[in-house]
Amino acid sequence: MTRAVDIRIRNDVAAIGIVRDTLDSLGREFGIPVRALTHLHVALDEIVSNVVKYSWDDGGQHELLVRITVRPDRVDLEIFDDGREFDPMTAPCPNLAPEGQRPPPGGLGIHMIKKLVDHFTYERIDGRNHTTLSKTCEVGTAIQRSNK
Amino acid sequence: MNSLSIGETHAGNVCIVTLSGRIDSSNANDVMAELTRLISSGEKSILVDLSAVLYLTSAAFRALLVATGKAKQQAANFALCSLAGQVRELFEMGGLLELFAIHNSREEALKQLGGPILRAP
Numbered sequence: 001m002t003r004a005v006d007i008r009i010r011n012d013v014a015a016i017g018i019v020r021d022t023l024d025s026l027g028r029e030f031g032i033p034v035r036a037l038t039h040l041h042v043a044l045d046e047i048v049s050n051v052v053k054y055s056w057d058d059g060g061q062h063e064l065l066v067r068i069t070v071r072p073d074r075v076d077l078e079i080f081d082d083g084r085e086f087d088p089m090t091a092p093c094p095n096l097a098p099e100g101q102r103p104p105p106g107g108l109g110i111h112m113i114k115k116l117v118d119h120f121t122y123e124r125i126d127g128r129n130h131t132t133l134s135k136t137c138e139v140g141t142a143i144q145r146s147n148k
Numbered sequence: 149m150n151s152l153s154i155g156e157t158h159a160g161n162v163c164i165v166t167l168s169g170r171i172d173s174s175n176a177n178d179v180m181a182e183l184t185r186l187i188s189s190g191e192k193s194i195l196v197d198l199s200a201v202l203y204l205t206s207a208a209f210r211a212l213l214v215a216t217g218k219a220k221q222q223a224a225n226f227a228l229c230s231l232a233g234q235v236r237e238l239f240e241m242g243g244l245l246e247l248f249a250i251h252n253s254r255e256e257a258l259k260q261l262g263g264p265i266l267r268a269p
Contacts, residue, residue, distance in 0.1 A: 013173045020172070038203045038234050041170070045205045049173035108242060109206040115241040 003030070004069040011052045011062040019048060019066045027142070030070045036137035039116040043133050044077050046109035046116075047088070055083020055129065070139055074118070077133040087122045088113075088131060151175075154182055162193040162261045164254065168200035176207035183215035192224045193261045197254055199230035209244055216248060225249075229257040 007022050009015040023044060027037040048066060056062050064081040088110050113120055119134040152175040155166040163186055171179055186194055196212070198204075212228070219226035227249040231239060239245050251257035 016172065016174050020170075020174075035234065041172075042203055042205050042238065045172040045174075045207070049205075049207065052173075108209060112206055112238075112242055 001030075002069065002071050004067055007066045007068070008063055009048075009066065011056060011064060013049055013052055016045060016048050016052070019044060019068075023068055026068060026070055026075075031140045031142035032070070032075060033137050033139075033142050036075070036135055037142075040075055040077065040133075040135050043113045043116040043135070046113050047077065047079055047131055047133060050088060050109055051079055051081050051083065051129070051131075054086060055081050057084070072139055074134050074136045075139065077117075077135075079131045080128055082128050085124050086129060087124075089120065089122050152178065154179065156186075159258055160262065162195050162258055163191045164195045164197055166197045166200065170202050171204040171208035171211075173205060173207040176205070176211045179208060180211035180214055183211065184218055187215065187218045187222050187224055187226075192222075194219065194224060194226050195251075195254070195257050195261060196226075196228045197230050198228055198235055199232055199254075201232070201235050203234060204238060206242065209239075209242055213247065225261055227251060227257055227261060229254050 003026070005022055005026065007019050009018055020041065023037070023041060026032065027040075032040070044066075048064070051064055055064070062081070062083065064079060064083075067076075067078040067080070069076040069078070113133060116135070117133040118136045119132070121132045123130045151169040152171055153168045155168070157164050157166070165183065165186070167179065183194065183196070194215075196215075216226050229251040230253055231250060236245075239248075239250075251260060
């Protein structure tokens with residue numbers, strides 16, 4: 001049992017709700033454990049908002065593709081975009097002191113992703129960025145629990 | 149779909165802001181705008197209750213950090229309370245627990261911030 005869903009959204013943080021709702025639906029349908037689903041939601045928001053904010057600097061409208069693949073033992077989140085080459089793995093670590101000041105753009109979000117998922121990879125293929133996040137979890141257990 | 153709601157109530161001189169739902173990049177600016185508005189309006193003690201938050205992302209942490217900084221500038225108290233399991237875990241992952249004044253419960257926070265419970269006999 002594997003299900004892959006492709007979602008195309010424009011480069012606007014308001015559009016992130018579409019992928020959030022799709023992940024919610026898949027979580028319910030396949031019984032993704034609650035804690036893993038929460039981690040996936042946060043990681044998805046971090047990576048998609050990162051791409052939306054930093055991949056393009058021309059102020060124009062662009063499209064990115066988010067693919068969510070649910071497998072028996074993990075969930076993969078893939079983001080494809082044709083923005084400028086940017087490896088999120090190289091984003092600086094958060095510098096949160098002094099208190100009250102903003103951390104560097106992207107830094108805290110990328111730090112969170114590294115903590116939230118089990119695999120985080122980046123490739124530049126044919127002029128496109130391809131970022132993959134994978135969360136290992138026992139898909140189906142949330143359904144079994146709710147049926148008890 | 150915006151799945152965040154922001155509620156406000158006063159307990160003595162403390163303004164309690166209750167956030168419910170998900171705080172992410174699509175709505176964190178709403179949280180920042182409301183907290184900034186409250187601080188600018190002269191509130192001197194603001195308590196943000198996170199007990200009904202499902203999760204929050206770095207955009208939300210930035211909003212809370214900015215509010216913390218603005219409160220400091222205005223010599224106002226700014227604290228968080230009632231971080232439930234997964235929310236606390238996210239603060240831990242971000243290394244953020246030490247950057248905020250965090251109380252276990254609303255009651256405990258009100259005692260510290262000088263709300264009505266402190267004045268009760």
